[in-house]
Amino acid sequence: MITSPAPSQTAVARQWFLARADLDALIEAIRETGRRVIGPTIRESAIVYDEIQTAADLPAGWRDEQSAGRYRLERRSDDHVFGYTVGPTSWKRFTFPPNLTIATAHRSSFGFEQQVADAPPVAFLGVRACELAALAVQDRVFLGSQFTDEDYRARRAAAFIVAVQCTTCSSTCFCTSMGTGPEVRGGYDIMLTEIEEGFVIQAGSPGGAAIVAKLPTRRPSHAEAGAAVDNVESVRTQMGEPLPMAGIGERLKLQLDHPRWGQVADRCVECGSCTMVCPTCFCTSVVEKSDLDGKTSSTERQWDSCFDVAFAKVAGGDFRARPRDRYRQWLTHKFSTWWDQFESSGCVGCGRCIAWCPVRIDIREELAAIAPPIPPVVHPVAVAPVAASPGTYSVARLASVRAETEDTTTLSLTDLDPAFLAGRPGQFVMVALPAFPAVPISISRFRADHIDLTIRAVGPTSTALVNLHPGAKVGLRGPLGTFWPIEEAYGRHAVVVAGGVGLSPLHGLVDALAANHDRFESVSLFYGSRTPEDQLFRDDLAAWSAGKAIDVAVTVDRAGPEWKGRVGVVTTLFDMISWDCSKVTAFVVGPERMMQSSVQGLISKGVPADRICVSMERHMECGIGLCGHCQMAGRFVCKDGPVFRLDELGDMFNREGI
Amino acid sequence: MHARAMDDYTAVIAMLNHTWFGAELSPETQERLAKLGELQDFEADEVILHEGDDAREMGILISGRLALRTLVPERGPVTILSVEQGDIFGWSAVLADTQAQSTVVATQPSRALVIDGAKLRAALKEDHALAASLYPRVLKAVARRLRATRLQLLDLFAR
Numbered sequence: 084m085i086t087s088p089a090p091s092q093t094a095v096a097r098q099w100f101l102a103r104a105d106l107d108a109l110i111e112a113i114r115e116t117g118r119r120v121i122g123p124t125i126r127e128s129a130i131v132y133d134e135i136q137t138a139a140d141l142p143a144g145w146r147d148e149q150s151a152g153r154y155r156l157e158r159r160s161d162d163h164v165f166g167y168t169v170g171p172t173s174w175k176r177f178t179f180p181p182n183l184t185i186a187t188a189h190r191s192s193f194g195f196e197q198q199v200a201d202a203p204p205v206a207f208l209g210v211r212a213c214e215l216a217a218l219a220v221q222d223r224v225f226l227g228s229q230f231t232d233e234d235y236r237a238r239r240a241a242a243f244i245v246a247v248q249c250t251t252c253s254s255t256c257f258c259t260s261m262g263t264g265p266e267v268r269g270g271y272d273i274m275l276t277e278i279e280e281g282f283v284i285q286a287g288s289p290g291g292a293a294i295v296a297k298l299p300t301r302r303p304s305h306a307e308a309g310a311a312v313d314n315v316e317s318v319r320t321q322m323g324e325p326l327p328m329a330g331i332g333e334r335l336k337l338q339l340d341h342p343r344w345g346q347v348a349d350r351c352v353e354c355g356s357c358t359m360v361c362p363t364c365f366c367t368s369v370v371e372k373s374d375l376d377g378k379t380s381s382t383e384r385q386w387d388s389c390f391d392v393a394f395a396k397v398a399g400g401d402f403r404a405r406p407r408d409r410y411r412q413w414l415t416h417k418f419s420t421w422w423d424q425f426e427s428s429g430c431v432g433c434g435r436c437i438a439w440c441p442v443r444i445d446i447r448e449e450l451a452a453i454a455p456p457i458p459p460v461v462h463p464v465a466v467a468p469v470a471a472s473p474g475t476y477s478v479a480r481l482a483s484v485r486a487e488t489e490d491t492t493t494l495s496l497t498d499l500d501p502a503f504l505a506g507r508p509g510q511f512v513m514v515a516l517p518a519f520p521a522v523p524i525s526i527s528r529f530r531a532d533h534i535d536l537t538i539r540a541v542g543p544t545s546t547a548l549v550n551l552h553p554g555a556k557v558g559l560r561g562p563l564g565t566f567w568p569i570e571e572a573y574g575r576h577a578v579v580v581a582g583g584v585g586l587s588p589l590h591g592l593v594d595a596l597a598a599n600h601d602r603f604e605s606v607s608l609f610y611g612s613r614t615p616e617d618q619l620f621r622d623d624l625a626a627w628s629a630g631k632a633i634d635v636a637v638t639v640d641r642a643g644p645e646w647k648g649r650v651g652v653v654t655t656l657f658d659m660i661s662w663d664c665s666k667v668t669a670f671v672v673g674p675e676r677m678m679q680s681s682v683q684g685l686i687s688k689g690v691p692a693d694r695i696c697v698s699m700e701r702h703m704e705c706g707i708g709l710c711g712h713c714q715m716a717g718r719f720v721c722k723d724g725p726v727f728r729l730d731e732l733g734d735m736f737n738r739e740g741i
Numbered sequence: 742m743h744a745r746a747m748d749d750y751t752a753v754i755a756m757l758n759h760t761w762f763g764a765e766l767s768p769e770t771q772e773r774l775a776k777l778g779e780l781q782d783f784e785a786d787e788v789i790l791h792e793g794d795d796a797r798e799m800g801i802l803i804s805g806r807l808a809l810r811t812l813v814p815e816r817g818p819v820t821i822l823s824v825e826q827g828d829i830f831g832w833s834a835v836l837a838d839t840q841a842q843s844t845v846v847a848t849q850p851s852r853a854l855v856i857d858g859a860k861l862r863a864a865l866k867e868d869h870a871l872a873a874s875l876y877p878r879v880l881k882a883v884a885r886r887l888r889a890t891r892l893q894l895l896d897l898f899a900r
Contacts, residue, residue: 583898
């Protein structure tokens, strides 16, 4: 790997001031060392890198206005020489030429001759921080492994680098997100920072120091040195908040099937412009060119693009036949697999691919859409229950009563101890009325200052509860038990399977999934009930169906002719699952036999057993694992459950008489 | 009911490929079925087959939804199952001299590939490759229905 010598402390510390009018002295001093000077100059309405003779060739007083699919030169109000950002050319054009003869072959004497690298000394004037980073990236590609590119090595070694710190930025720039700029951090021979009257200049190598020594410089004033720092820092501020790039490599690997690949490919015209202007893209193809007499042929290496339809073609077919395959290849290589190969990003944040895309594809937008940052997962801890001991109760007031079905009613409770509001979906409370034994009831919904309990009248306590009127008092203990591990489904397909009144302990979960739907690959609710009349939460089902956060499918076991929906058991809804079931996390509640059939159906579809959660029902009296009623093999359902991961239950789940 | 000309078998085969029933049939069987059958569109509430009638045709539902209804004295017609996209109806037609077990009604605008039972039986008799390809799929469809019916019988949501 080539890197310029590390600047000595003295060299780093010693800054000079060079007047703008004396820039020619710098160019001349470099040229006197026998180097061609390549620098920014205006050609065809763009600032490109080409050979320059004097400072008059530089784009003094010009700036570039850039956005997605747009590049325009505009006059500056001052005569700054480096008051633009980056144009369509990058330095790889000179270290890694677009066309290069790498060998010649002679038929008459049957021989192959490798082209000897010919790299006359050159100086690159105006290399930005992101471009230095790009050169370092290509150093790793071409020189960092067992097999190297000797032509690149020669050209790179022949280059004297005059870096320029950015004092302006375009809307397409995002070097701060990629950690490559705007300040130059090394890898240069001389560094310039443009200020009002000229440049703060410093050497980064002995060669650089030798040139600087020849220039008509003076020590910068305190204000001039400060202005240089401030001008660079202002670029960082102008660029705004860096993009959330943490873990982007892994995030992209999880999204290889994202529908956005198809959508962006529909926009992409596959011109390959992004790969041509990219300062790190290094793919090439080799072509053979023969003389007309057929005796001598030359082997030419040309820049190629992974967007080219023939790029991944073999005799038997094309490995990346679809445009979406090729776009995915490019973006995942830049931001993900490049790390695997070269231990760095393949993107330096120069923004060229954004400005020079004819259809205005902005990779920043694509990354945000395809692999949005995964918020840190905070695993919640259950709140300490109130009135934990049997016989003690916290009193709540019944705010409203709503009939769900003929025998099922939702009670909305308020004036609660805050612990109940801090409960988690899946938890339950023990509910009591004077003279009635306490019963366990799932919390079906959490609101700002209410909790809902949905109760089927099946025994004396539940019947008494559903017959209460608003204003009545009830005794509560809880919240108790385990809750749905929602966080374990982040980034996956969340599938909720509910049967009958089993939707009640899942309602709060569905609310939470809907509220955070962008954290999941998809959210689906499959709900089966006996008849249409037995459906719970019909208004909520309608609202969930109408919203875009959840896909809702309902079925009933039997129906009259007025029902136009599905008829059949809930497992028939699994026919609708079209996604990769290894990425499904399922939450299942219903009668135990229904849960067994559902679990069987999900596993046969490929859902991993440790990604299926169920809520078990057992006789619960104390709710805290002391009375022994709810024991299920080695577990107390009230304390260790009611929510279990299937692998926690093992074969207890499907066993008779447990 | 609106019958359509079968001038484009390729389109019908493409439709079959979008059904779970048709997707795994051999290309030859798909083509045979496309030629044997007729694409039919049904309006919502249109009765396709009456319970007790001769089971004269089998259909593969391409789109829409059908209800299988049985008349229960004093309760009227009860929907016992809905046929969803990709499933078959009227499968009794692969057997000679059978009657439809339920009334088939479209509950929404639907399209099906409908195959005449007599023609189908004749084709199955003479073309063993067709029989070998089609019978397991019909059996699978019937087995799915049987399994679902068993669960329904358990009346899981009853108190």
